[in-house]
Amino acid sequence: MERAMSLPADPEVPADRNPDETAPETQAVAATSAPRSVRASLASIVLGFELIVVFLAALVIWGLTPESGSAFGLPRWAPLVAGGVVIVLMIATIGLLRHRWAYLLGWITQALILLAGFLNPGMFFIGALFGGIWAYCMIVGERIDREKAAAVAAYRKELE
Template sequence: MSDQTPGDPDAPAKAPRARRQRSLRESLGSIVLGFELIVVFLGALVLFGLKSLPAWIALGGGAVVVLLMIAAIGLMRNRVGVVLGWIVQLLVVAAGFLVPAFFIVGAIFTAMWTYCMIAASRIDRNNRTEIR
């Protein structure tokens, strides 16, 4: 019996852990929410800098929406993440009542989110039936 240290080149290699296969809906949803997160964060900073809203509303509201997006990204494998993503889309569009520019931002991201959810779900469903 030989003493093998963890860095020993003669030690048998561990098999790499298999990664979970992500669905297309999960991947595309995470991408859209990730980009939207950056835009909402920067938008909150702009609102604070321009003093369009009180600081606690601009920064606090932006932080809440950003945290909801992070939670939705983490939960995208479940239906809860998708529902949370829809809620985030509604919040960003509703922010347009505070600052009209968010109507445009919300419309763009809601359109991308809607397309990704519909198209990716259809592709995932087709891929599942092909595998069977």
Template sequence: MRQSLAAIVLGFESIMMFFAALVIFGLKALPAPFALGGGAALCILLIATIPLLRFRWGYWLGWGLQAVIVAACFLVPMLAIVAVIFIGLWVYSMVKGAQIDREKAALAAAEAETEAPSEA
């Protein structure tokens, strides 16, 4: 569940960072190659991280990308509102997703335990 929730957040963040790159370009906070190229690179990294979530280090990469998004807030302070929302969603997906995964594992273990004696 944590992987699914994190993938959804990263997917929507990639869309948000596309528009953020356009805002940074439009406000001339960075030169065009840096604003558009950096925004495109970040969007690609966000999307490329989704299949890497099956590995533990994929989540750490996701946290690193959250830090990059916070750094973008220094260029356009109004992006902080969007960053806070998405980082909140990321934290929620990490906490609640892990909790649901633990509950599902405990339920599966309990079911396996109750089925094992009846088969013997």
């Protein structure tokens, strides 16, 4: 049976090979790499959006800091440095989400953002908001991953 619609030829597929066949090197990579979990995807999305908010919040806190210094006797540039450290921590956490302990690093990041409320009370709201989103995504992502693993196991058992 012929296809109703013709797709353009892929320049990566040699002319003598069927484009529907998977290359052996692709099969090897597909067999060794596990699909990314829903939990990891949700965590990276939350941290990515939170990264933008922390950057902007650090600028706001720095801009609102009087010339004489900030709360707790910190220098005027302290909010920028603290924001930069938290941003670097978030970027590192996003990159390390393939490890189970990186989620603990994410929780620590959420706590640090909540503690930033002592520099500017508005950060209590931001920290609580993103902490709640983080908690929700961790709970739901883990549940979806468990259900997906059970479905895959049942499917494989059915194939046997």
